[in-house]
Amino acid sequence: MSAAMTPGVDEVLLSRVVAAVTVAGATLRDRSTRHARGVSLREVVDEIHANDAAVLDVLKAPLLEARPGSGWAEDELAGGALPDGEWWVVDPAEGNINHVHGMPDWAVTATLVRDNRPVLTVVHLPLTGDTYTALAGAGAELNGAPLHVSAKTDLAASLVGTGQARPGEDETTFRRIGESVTAMLINGLVVRVSVPATLQLIHVAAGRMDAFWQFSDVRSGLVAGALLVSEAGGTVTDLHGAPWTLAHRDFLAAAPGIHRAASRVLAPLA
Template identity: 55%
Template structure:
């Protein structure tokens, strides 16, 4: 088999795998939706942890069962808050309930994400939002989609007209991270049109991919919260870099996703913060 044929076969296999992953995240979403209530109100940190664990199990059981059959040799990232590069090979990186903190507070901003990483390159991803029944998908080199509509980042060229956003990667981050987040908010409030602060990151990144938000940045890195959005934005025509403007990778310690025409302007604002 020639290298060209092998590449075409791998691409076809990945496309087939993405269709299966899409079906799996939708199935997990259906199961989770049955457990969702707008009246959810956790009592304290202990109750929050218990409620998140209980819904994670529902989703993770469905994801593991199907994905382990679909790609038996692929390894599984166990730590949802893990950072940095992965060992060689194929890895499933999932967040069984992305935005679980919203779910258990009766808020609708949550979903399920599954991403395949091959030798530290993001290959494919699916993000399903059960409350709106929307599914975002991307395959490296083949574009990004919302259901059956191809996504395209915005065409804005001036930061002062931009919708921008950031958020926490996780609770209990370092004092230095909080300091830089605060300073970056002030800087962007002055430079951009509107600043949005929320979790999870993926729900802002899908909007960057769709062109309804222009920029997202984050000072810390949690793999499961960034990989899906990174591929969606890049396949929708945007750019994903670190805050210095260098190409982003799994080992980067900062993150910037933007429509291409605003990357330099955003990086100029954010690199001034030390």
């Protein structure tokens, strides 16, 4: 799923990205409240945009300076393949809707994508101080300690999750989400339906959850978790089991022991 990084050089780059994302996280933390902000849809959207702008103001320049010649994927809700070369895929407030509503489930993410393969990622949770990192070919870590996916082999014993990728998706996607939840409630143990995707995928990478799937291709919500899960020993594919790329319309990341069973349940709904 990912292309190997260059030893030495990329560890230095990773440390610079961690520093930049941590500073950006402090900005987002300082904007957080314990109450919901905004009543009308316009007010909520304005709060979301204000969060994004404040974080990007301190994050964008350091990342571009850290990797001269890299591009910036402007639309965080976009999907599909990028042009060749290196691109920063960033979510300045992953879980922004939670932040605006006074909930704790949000993060700042930055992923370097090289020729459409994620090769470096940092996910920082400002409220806890936890930082998840991964380098292609070098493993995934939480605060410097290695991450490993679940050892489960029985889907019936598994905690799995999904969620919508963006507001206002089409009705067909919403129906697929509902049908997939029903299918997994029948075949799995417990199903979580929540946002954002990255905060479920870090649980898969850490072995706390066993699988996550999504019927969408919003790249900023998937690339960080895809690299973390694969580098933690997980399997990342589309719902039919083909190796996942940015061009795929659906996504499955799972512990190897349950991946095939999860794919069999979900593939008919793709």
